[in-house]
Amino acid sequence: MNISLDYPWMLALIILPVFVFRIFPVYLQPAASIYLPFFARLVAATGQAPTSGSQVKQRKRIQAMALLLSWLAIIICLARPVLLGEPVVTQKTGRDLMIAVDLSQSMEQEDYQLNEYGKVSRLVALKSLLNTFSEQRSGDRLGLIVFGSGAYLQVPFTEDIVLWQTLLQQMDTQMAGPATAIGDAIGLSIRAFDGSNTTERILLLVTDGSDTSSRLDPVDAARVAAADGIEVFTLGMGSIDTEGEDKVDFNTLNKIAKITGGQAFEGNSTGAIEQILQQVHQIAPAKYQQQSYLPKLDLYPWLIGPMLVIYICVWLALTISTVMVNKGQADVK
Known part of the structure; x- marks a missing residue:
């Protein structure tokens, strides 16, 4: 010290x-007085003690x-x-990361392999992988949006990773409706980022289908997100070769990522999704802002x-x- x-x-x-x-x-206070050069002898001769008015006061x-x-x-x-x-060094989050998860009925399909459990549904596999991914984001604030027929903010931006993981595990398919509203999920993310003070904003959009019920077109929503400085990384859970109702609209997901400066990924297996999440973590690693004071x-x-x-x-x-x-x-x- x-x-x-x-x-x-x-x-x-x-x-x-x-x-x-x-x-x-020097400040002098005038007063009538008589100066006697033989004052001391006069006092000695008379035997009287001088009073305060008869002497010059000294500090x-x-x-x-x-x-x-x-x-x-x-x-x-x-x-x-x-x-x-x-010196005291404080650390504050430097990046806000919103994760939007599709909870449509198709996420119930058990076509993903999870080592310790064998075949599991897409949602269970995604929960496990996102749980591990969130542990690597200790420098960021995480948010969570669930969407189906509509989009809902499940967790506002928070630094409490444990709370985020708890609410992640509580979500279930069709709790937001059976359809898929990708555009509305992006629009809700934009509103969630309005209260963000960070300049680096990322949205990880996870879906296994095509937009079927949005009031806001996904591509138009992506343009608004790009104007607000939000990078969107899209993750399509399924194969690009899938046809029919379960087909993932990778074309739209690619457009969304390109417009916002993000990247689009294809996650057709648990291992692929794990690699994708790790790649996202490397592209945009968790970030701290340090401040120090004495x-x-x-x-x-x-x-x-x-x-x-x-x-x-x-x-x-x-x-x-x-x-x-x-x-x-x-x-x-």
Whole structure:
């Protein structure tokens, strides 16, 4: 720990009294008096004690010392002495990452392999992989949107990864309706990013179908997202060769990613999705913003306090001394 002065230039005021005494004349109070060069012999001859009006008062040395110390204490306090502690480094999130998950009925298909469980539904596999992915994003704020026939904000942006994972595990298929509203999910993400203070904004859009119920066209929504500085990474869960109702609209997902400056991925297996999430993590790694500051403890109360006590004690001592002298003179008379 070190001691420092916030305003060291205030120390220049220490010499101010010297200029005051040299420039301005001494204040003199006029009074009628007679100067006797033989005053001391007159007092000795008459045996009388001189009264206070018969002598020139001189400032006592203790008064001069008290004034000098008080002035020094005031100037040092104005310079604001502080005790510097150890530097404190704080970290704050540097990126907001929203994950939008399709919960349409097709996510119930058990065509994905999860090592410890064997064949599982697409949603179960996705939950497991997103849970691992979120643990790598400790430097970001995560949000969660679920969509089906409509889009709903499940988790606003939060730094609490455990809370995010808990709510991720609670989501289930068709809780947002049986259809797929990709455009509405992007639109809701844009609104969620309105309250974000970070400049780096990412949306990971996961779906296994085509847009069937959006009020907002997905491509138009992507243009708005690009204007707001949001990068969209799309993940289509399924094969590009799939036909029929289960076909993933990779063409639209590619357009969305291209418009916003993101990337489009095809996740036709658990291993592919795991590699994709790792790739997303490498493209846009978790980011911290560091801020450091020095804690300061003001020292002037510890300086001015004792000085006030000393000054009061000197004043009381001089007052008592004056009273005693005056009382002694009165007894002599």
